[in-house]
Amino acid sequence: MAEFVMPQLGADMTAGKLLRWRKNIGERVQRGDIIADVETDKADIEVEIFASGVLDKFLVQPGEKVPVGTPLALIREEGVAVPAAGAVPPLVRTATAMAPIRAVAPAPSIAVPPPAVSPFSGRLHISPAARKLAEEQAIDPASLAGTGPGGRVTLEDVQRAVQARMAAQEPPDRQTRMRQAIAAAMARSKREIPHYYLSTTVDMNRCVQWLAQENTRRSIADRLLYGVLLLKAVALALRQVPDLNSFWKEGKAVPSADVHVGVAVSLRGGGLVAPALHHTDQQSVGELMKQFLDLVQRARAGSLRSSELSDPTITVTSLGEQGVDSVFGIIYPPQVALVGFGKIAERPCSVDGQIVSHPLLMATLSADHRVSDGHRGGLFLAALERLLQEPEKL
Amino acid sequence: MSREEIRSAVLRALGRIAPEADLSQLQPGTRIRDQLDIDSMDLLNFVIGLHKELHVEIPEIDYPKLATLDGCVDYLAGLLKTA
Numbered sequence: 001m002a003e004f005v006m007p008q009l010g011a012d013m014t015a016g017k018l019l020r021w022r023k024n025i026g027e028r029v030q031r032g033d034i035i036a037d038v039e040t041d042k043a044d045i046e047v048e049i050f051a052s053g054v055l056d057k058f059l060v061q062p063g064e065k066v067p068v069g070t071p072l073a074l075i076r077e078e079g080v081a082v083p084a085a086g087a088v089p090p091l092v093r094t095a096t097a098m099a100p101i102r103a104v105a106p107a108p109s110i111a112v113p114p115p116a117v118s119p120f121s122g123r124l125h126i127s128p129a130a131r132k133l134a135e136e137q138a139i140d141p142a143s144l145a146g147t148g149p150g151g152r153v154t155l156e157d158v159q160r161a162v163q164a165r166m167a168a169q170e171p172p173d174r175q176t177r178m179r180q181a182i183a184a185a186m187a188r189s190k191r192e193i194p195h196y197y198l199s200t201t202v203d204m205n206r207c208v209q210w211l212a213q214e215n216t217r218r219s220i221a222d223r224l225l226y227g228v229l230l231l232k233a234v235a236l237a238l239r240q241v242p243d244l245n246s247f248w249k250e251g252k253a254v255p256s257a258d259v260h261v262g263v264a265v266s267l268r269g270g271g272l273v274a275p276a277l278h279h280t281d282q283q284s285v286g287e288l289m290k291q292f293l294d295l296v297q298r299a300r301a302g303s304l305r306s307s308e309l310s311d312p313t314i315t316v317t318s319l320g321e322q323g324v325d326s327v328f329g330i331i332y333p334p335q336v337a338l339v340g341f342g343k344i345a346e347r348p349c350s351v352d353g354q355i356v357s358h359p360l361l362m363a364t365l366s367a368d369h370r371v372s373d374g375h376r377g378g379l380f381l382a383a384l385e386r387l388l389q390e391p392e393k394l
Numbered sequence: 395m396s397r398e399e400i401r402s403a404v405l406r407a408l409g410r411i412a413p414e415a416d417l418s419q420l421q422p423g424t425r426i427r428d429q430l431d432i433d434s435m436d437l438l439n440f441v442i443g444l445h446k447e448l449h450v451e452i453p454e455i456d457y458p459k460l461a462t463l464d465g466c467v468d469y470l471a472g473l474l475k476t477a
Contacts, residue, residue, distance in 0.1 A: 215454050220445045223454065225434050268414050268431075296435055321433045 002051050003071040006038070006060075009045055009309035011333045012185035014136075015166065016040050017065040018072065027055050028078065034305065036072065041177035042273055043299075047306040053077050067137065067162050126153040133158045139165075178271040189330050193248070194369040197328050200381045202388050203351075204344050205358040210391040226344070227318055228289045232394045234316055234339050235259045235280035237383040243372045244337040244365075244380055245313045253336060253371040262312025262332070263292065265299040273299050274315045274332060275308035285394055320344060326362040336368035337377075339384075395474055397467055400448070404466045407443030411436045422463040448474065 006016050019037040029035055034046040035055070056076040060066055126134070126141050130153050134141045139161050146153035172180070207229050215223045238245040238259050246253040260276040267273065277283075277291055298304055315332050320343035327340025342362040349358050363384055367377045387394065405417050412430045420429060432440070440460070441452050450473050452460070459469040 212454065220451060221442055223438060225438060227434070268412065293435065293439070297439070 001056065001077075002053065002075045004035070004049055004051070004073040004075055006066050006068050006070045006072055007047060007306050007310060008068040009038075009040055009306055010042075010185070011188065012042070012181035013040050013068060015065055015067045015162075016045075018060050018062050019044060020062045021058065021073075022046075023055050025055055025057065029053060029055055029075065038306075041174070041181040042271065043302045043304060045304055045306050045309060049075070051075055065163065065166050067133065067159065069133070070159055124153070125150060127155060129155045130158045133162070137162050137165075175270055182271065185332060186330050189333050193331050193333065193336075195331060195366050196369045196374055196377065197364060197366055198374060198377045198381055199326055199328075199362055199364040200385055201349075202361045202363050202385050203349060203358050204361045204388065206389055207391045208344070208359050222286060222289070224285055224289050225292075228285050228292055229388065229391055229394055230318065230341055231261050231263065231277060231280055231292070231316055232283075232285055232288055233384050233387040234314070235261050236387050236394070237380050238314060239281055240383040241372075241376055241380040243376050244367060246336050246371055247313070247334040248336050248368060248371060249334055256313040258311075258313065260311045260313045262315040262335075263295065264315055264317035264329075265296050267300055273304065273309070274312060274317075275299055275304050276312040278307075278311065314339065316341070318342075320361070326364050328364055329366050331366055331368055336371040337380075338366040340364040340366065395448075395471075397471055400470050400474070401463070401467050403444070403447040404463060404470070407440050407447055410443055411439050420463055425461050426463060426466075427461070444470070450474065 006018075009016075017039040019039050021036050023029055023033070023035045029049050030052045031050055032048055035049050036047045038045050038047050053075040054077075056074040058073050060070065060072045066072070124142055125146060125148070127148070130141065133139075133155060134153075137158070139158060141153045141158065144153050144157050144161055145151075147157055148154040204226070207226060211224055211226055211229065218224070242255055243253070245259055246255045248254075258279060259281040260278050261280040262274040262276050264272055264274045275295055277288060277295060280288065283291070295304075295308070312332070312335065314335055315329070315338045317327055317329050317338065318341040319327050320341055322343075324342050325345075326342040329338040329340045331338045340363070342364075344359045344361045346357050347360045348355050349360060350356075351358065363381060365377050365381055405420075408415070408420075408426070408430065409417055411432060415430050420426070426432065427437075430436075437457065437460075441457070444450060444452060448470060450470065452473070456469065460466050
């Protein structure tokens with residue numbers, strides 16, 4: 001038996017509200033299936049499952065808000081008999097059910113104010129999992145009535161206390177919650193990550209000319225935006241400098257085998273999300289453009305999938321259309337780098353000893369100094385610039 | 395197709411990219427981009443929307459002619475007349 005738990009969809013998420021189940025008890029589910037809709041502070045998310053089997057039991061009902069990591073349902077391996085009433089099957093919180101989400105997104109420490117009173121006395125009986133959750137949620141376990149053997153405080157006791165606290169609080173509106181979530185993640189990033197910043201000016205003349213020519217050959221629905229060239233170039237440059245395509249986890253850098261570029265999308269009405277374009281480095285610019293269009297539409301419509309929020313290995317933000325020259329962004333933990341782009345503007349530059357006017361773009365890198373040094377960051381920007389001089393090869 | 399029908403088609407296409415906007419307040423001579431906070435992806439979706447509504451092929455080089463509501467109607471009326 002495996003547990004399907006409330007996923008952590010980014011460093012700024014501590015809890016989620018189950019909106020509805022998409023599958024029924026007894027139904028077969030496969031890895032990647034969307035089985036539930038969950039409301040987070042930022043958006044309503046379609047949650048995929050990362051294990052296969054048969055949906056055995058719902059542990060949480062629609063409308064309930066529970067902390068990240070709370071078991072939502074039990075998944076039985078296919079072919080395994082339904083346990084008899086009263087029998088207690090071995091419960092396995094399988095890696096397949098949890099690792100893809102948990103591995104990349106440790107709980108944000110910023111959202112956890114220190115408890116006013118040290119919650120742990122030597123005589124308190126509490127399970128390690130319950131102790132951890134109580135610490136994360138700033139709940140004094142001594143105030144809880146333990147329901148375990150000998151009055152031991154269990155994980156379920158702490159989860160109930162968290163839910164009771166949530167129920168007692170007046171829920172702020174979505175905009176307020178989104179700002180709070182962004183504030184938590186960004187404050188954590190600035191507090192914990194020693195950022196360094198680099199920038200370079202990229203001559204976009206070849207990209208602009210190639211794109212104009214290319215788009216005359218494409219139907220309206222297949223036209224490219226220059227942003228997709230930037231995303232593909234970032235992904236390929238990461239292959240050359242993979243240090244920046246990592247996660248900071250448990251005190252060390254863990255490289256990601258795949259490149260999933262997260263795209264910062266501003267939402268109408270305020271706030272932003274940064275969902276992933278999966279395997280950005282392996283797709284043609286045409287395929288990427290289709291996915292980019294779809295992703296932005298769904299982000300703004302509030303129908304993103306859980307993997308799109310949990311998988312980004314780096315974030316790209318572009319503020320050129322707002323007239324910004326350059327962007328020095330804040331890294332989204334546990335990622336270790338962020339790439340920013342300003343506007344493309346005609347400016348004088350020197351080409352082959354001649355002063356000419358070309359469309360120039362400022363590309364910036366914000367990187368985690370615990371993981372990489374300026375030398376590696378410089379190599380990344382140099383690779384990015386080189387790649388953008390040959391747009392036809394992207 | 396009348397100018398009013400073209401205008402309605404433009405507003406429908408804009409409504410799909412900015413569903414939260416009150417399009418009755420749109421100033422016909424002021425840049426749409428400034429009034430609705432749209433970006434290049436919205437513009438592309440707008441052009442795709444006009445293609446679906448009016449079956450017109452708008453080349454990229456003509457995008458600046460779509461800057462205002464009045465500009466859209468003028469441009470599309472000309473395009474439909476020559477089609």
